[in-house]
Amino acid sequence: MESTLLIDGTEEGDLSNLNSQSSEYTYTELRELGLRIYKEVWKQFYEWEPRECRQIIHALAGRRDPGEREKYNKTIDQLLDSGTLQDSEMRNDSENPNQPLLVVTQFDAEGRGISYPLEIEEISVDPAFEAHPSYESCPPINQSIQNLRVHNAAAFIPYGDEEKFPVMEHLDNFESFAWEEDFDPDSEMIQIETVRRLHNTSNISITNIDRMRIFPKPLRESYKDGLLWQRFQRDFLRWPGGTEDDMEGACSEPAPDNLRERLSSVLATFCPNLNCLRTLCTTHKHPQFGPFGGGRPKVSNQSMRLSEGEPCGEECFRLTDESYMDKVYWENESDLETLRTILSISPDLFPCQLADLCFKPCREVFVQRSHIFPDHMLYDDDPAGDMGSHTKNNKTKKKGRKPRLIFEEDSDHAEFVPLEPCKHKGPCEKERCECYRQKRHCQLACRCGVNCNRQYRGCECKRCFSNCPCVKNARECLPGICNKCDARGASDDPCVNTRLQRNDTKAVEIRRAKYGLGAFATEDMKPGDYIGDYVGGILTSDHVEILHHVTEYSGRNYFFEFSNANGDEMLDAAPVGNATRFLNHAPAETDLPKSDGTPRSDAELANCMAQVLLVNGEHHIGFYTTKAVARGSELLLCYGSQYWLKTGKGDNLEPSID
Ligand SMILES: C[S@@+](CC[C@H](N)C(=O)[O-])C[C@H]1O[C@@H](n2cnc3c(N)ncnc32)[C@H](O)[C@@H]1O
Numbered sequence: 001m002e003s004t005l006l007i008d009g010t011e012e013g014d015l016s017n018l019n020s021q022s023s024e025y026t027y028t029e030l031r032e033l034g035l036r037i038y039k040e041v042w043k044q045f046y047e048w049e050p051r052e053c054r055q056i057i058h059a060l061a062g063r064r065d066p067g068e069r070e071k072y073n074k075t076i077d078q079l080l081d082s083g084t085l086q087d088s089e090m091r092n093d094s095e096n097p098n099q100p101l102l103v104v105t106q107f108d109a110e111g112r113g114i115s116y117p118l119e120i121e122e123i124s125v126d127p128a129f130e131a132h133p134s135y136e137s138c139p140p141i142n143q144s145i146q147n148l149r150v151h152n153a154a155a156f157i158p159y160g161d162e163e164k165f166p167v168m169e170h171l172d173n174f175e176s177f178a179w180e181e182d183f184d185p186d187s188e189m190i191q192i193e194t195v196r197r198l199h200n201t202s203n204i205s206i207t208n209i210d211r212m213r214i215f216p217k218p219l220r221e222s223y224k225d226g227l228l229w230q231r232f233q234r235d236f237l238r239w240p241g242g243t244e245d246d247m248e249g250a251c252s253e254p255a256p257d258n259l260r261e262r263l264s265s266v267l268a269t270f271c272p273n274l275n276c277l278r279t280l281c282t283t284h285k286h287p288q289f290g291p292f293g294g295g296r297p298k299v300s301n302q303s304m305r306l307s308e309g310e311p312c313g314e315e316c317f318r319l320t321d322e323s324y325m326d327k328v329y330w331e332n333e334s335d336l337e338t339l340r341t342i343l344s345i346s347p348d349l350f351p352c353q354l355a356d357l358c359f360k361p362c363r364e365v366f367v368q369r370s371h372i373f374p375d376h377m378l379y380d381d382d383p384a385g386d387m388g389s390h391t392k393n394n395k396t397k398k399k400g401r402k403p404r405l406i407f408e409e410d411s412d413h414a415e416f417v418p419l420e421p422c423k424h425k426g427p428c429e430k431e432r433c434e435c436y437r438q439k440r441h442c443q444l445a446c447r448c449g450v451n452c453n454r455q456y457r458g459c460e461c462k463r464c465f466s467n468c469p470c471v472k473n474a475r476e477c478l479p480g481i482c483n484k485c486d487a488r489g490a491s492d493d494p495c496v497n498t499r500l501q502r503n504d505t506k507a508v509e510i511r512r513a514k515y516g517l518g519a520f521a522t523e524d525m526k527p528g529d530y531i532g533d534y535v536g537g538i539l540t541s542d543h544v545e546i547l548h549h550v551t552e553y554s555g556r557n558y559f560f561e562f563s564n565a566n567g568d569e570m571l572d573a574a575p576v577g578n579a580t581r582f583l584n585h586a587p588a589e590t591d592l593p594k595s596d597g598t599p600r601s602d603a604e605l606a607n608c609m610a611q612v613l614l615v616n617g618e619h620h621i622g623f624y625t626t627k628a629v630a631r632g633s634e635l636l637l638c639y640g641s642q643y644w645l646k647t648g649k650g651d652n653l654e655p656s657i658d
Pocket residue numbers: 515516517518555556557558581582583584585586587588647653656
């Protein structure tokens with residue numbers, strides 16, 4: 001009997017969730033239709049793709065005239081035959097007999113040669129020069145990478161050609177290989193084309209296509225995720241079976257003249273946090289950063305006119321009286337359209353700025369803005385007061401709602417426990433907000449939003465020393481909110497508590513040390529100097545177990561535990577990292593006893609320490625010197641007793657070099 005379950009999971013009879021066409025189908029019929037079209041596109045794609053690849057390879061091979069190959073081979077033979085080495089040879093310059101010359105002859109396709117001399121630079125190589133012993137390198141990164149190793153998929157086969165490494169035992173820890181699960185551009189093209197056909201030809205909505213569950217990934221997971229979103233992050237492959245038709249705007253790029261939509265789609269790609277330069281950032285996902293615009297103005301025309309400021313020129317709106325209001329007329333509708341679009345994105349831009357964007361006189365723009373946003377359409381409950389910050393007439397200022405710190409009694413937290421940012425939408429209350437419960441401020445990366453009363457609003461210090469609330473709470477000062485200390489780094493003397501963000505490191509060099517490679521100071525360092533940010537792949541602690549064959553075999557591990565709320569986050573700088581991965585554990589070179597003869601502890605011998613810091617909503621591990629370090633000395637950390645318990649110090653830790 002035919003299934004009566006519909007595609008959205010409702011029972012037969014309730015078709016309201018399906019669009020008009022697809023409501024004629026049952027769930028089974030729709031799924032079958034989806035699968036049939038999916039197979040059809042799959043078949044077409046793979047009929048086309050190998051043919052196309054063959055053609056490209058053929059075209060790359062270039063054309064040769066008959067007989068040309070033989071002629072060319074003859075020339076090569078002549079070159080290789082020492083008896084005929086007349087054209088390409090070493091000679092001495094008769095004017096300067098000590099300067100050897102190399103005569104090079106280039107042959108064209110016809111076998112004709114042109115000879116010319118090349119001067120040779122002599123390089124003398126020290127015969128005692130010793131090649132560097134083998135070491136493992138890794139790709140450099142400047143920030144940690146999330147999900148570098150997918151839990152049950154092996155990223156690669158380590159030491160695959162070394163007999164002693166237990167490859168099979170190691171691979172038993174994984175269910176698959178990462179390359180079997182990774183993104184496949186071909187299948188993405190096929191899925192996108194299937195969606196297009198189902199949507200445009202069979203008139204099935206994107207939501208209902210998702211409900212068919214025929215693709216591994218949802219089409220629209222959020223405004224920043226899903227197959228359709230990802231498709232816009234890549235160049236689109238053009239193939240005869242695929243068309244880039246509009247899918248009711250669901251999969252299409254906005255039209256070139258639709259400024260607002262274009263900005264919205266670009267915004268989805270970039271991080272909304274102005275202090276973060278990362279594309280596709282996943283840390284600062286504020287829910288309120290949806291599409292641009294739609295905002296209503298908060299500043300009245302009247303208050304703009306009364307605001308303080310210099311006129312931007314002779315035609316500035318500030319120099320214009322009321323009588324000018326009826327005298328402006330723009331003939332070209334597209335000029336008005338541009339102004340409307342800009343105002344829809346940023347309704348409170350000042351006329352002087354609008355004038356620059358619209359290429360129009362400032363006072364004309366002001367008049368047009370007054371028509372588009374007459375003062376009576378302003379919010380009655382404007383939270384900032386309609387004068388914004390531009391007013392000089394305090395009498396007319398509304399009683400604005402000042403941002404309140406309602407948790408003032410516990411705002412100065414002595415203890416700081418680095419935590420994940422909270423993930424719920426505001427407001428932050430005891431029952432559901434981890435920040436509230438832990439007696440700490442919400443961070444920029446908290447999902448509760450920038451208007452949350454609990455949001456940290458930056459320090460007020462001019463110089464950030466140990467009593468600065470940011471320093472005290474192991475957080476770097478934030479450009480934009482810590483305004484007095486030059487956290488932005490605009491001056492020659494920027495805030496010292498932003499060194500990690502500014503990558504203001506001391507210089508180190510990596511060279512041979514007692515245990516493998518080590519990091520050495522290339523300049524004298526003072527206590528408290530910043531060395532770098534320990535970066536790597538972000539893993540959970542169970543990866544330590546999964547990768548134990550590799551760390552035991554190499555005798556090296558680059559794990560660094562993170563003190564997050566769950567305590568199970570790790571950084572692994574073995575596959576990717578920067579210079580900080582080479583800091584060895586003290587004692588490494590020397591372990592001289594103290595003057596009274598008592599041995600020094602590891603921590604005393606170390607000259608660097610690691611500190612977990614909250615930087616721009618993310619936890620980082622910064623390395624700092626703890627004492628003066630002379631140029632040329634090795635930088636040493638104390639790894640802590642746990643490190644050696646886990647790895648077994650001395651068991652397998654033969655010095656890898658020396
Ligand atoms: C983070 S790496 C340090 C860089 C490493 N030396 C290299 O060549 O890449 C940590 C590894 O270095 C070695 N190591 C560092 N300090 C050591 C010490 N004091 N004694 C023995 N081995 C040490 C161990 O193999 C350890 O697992």
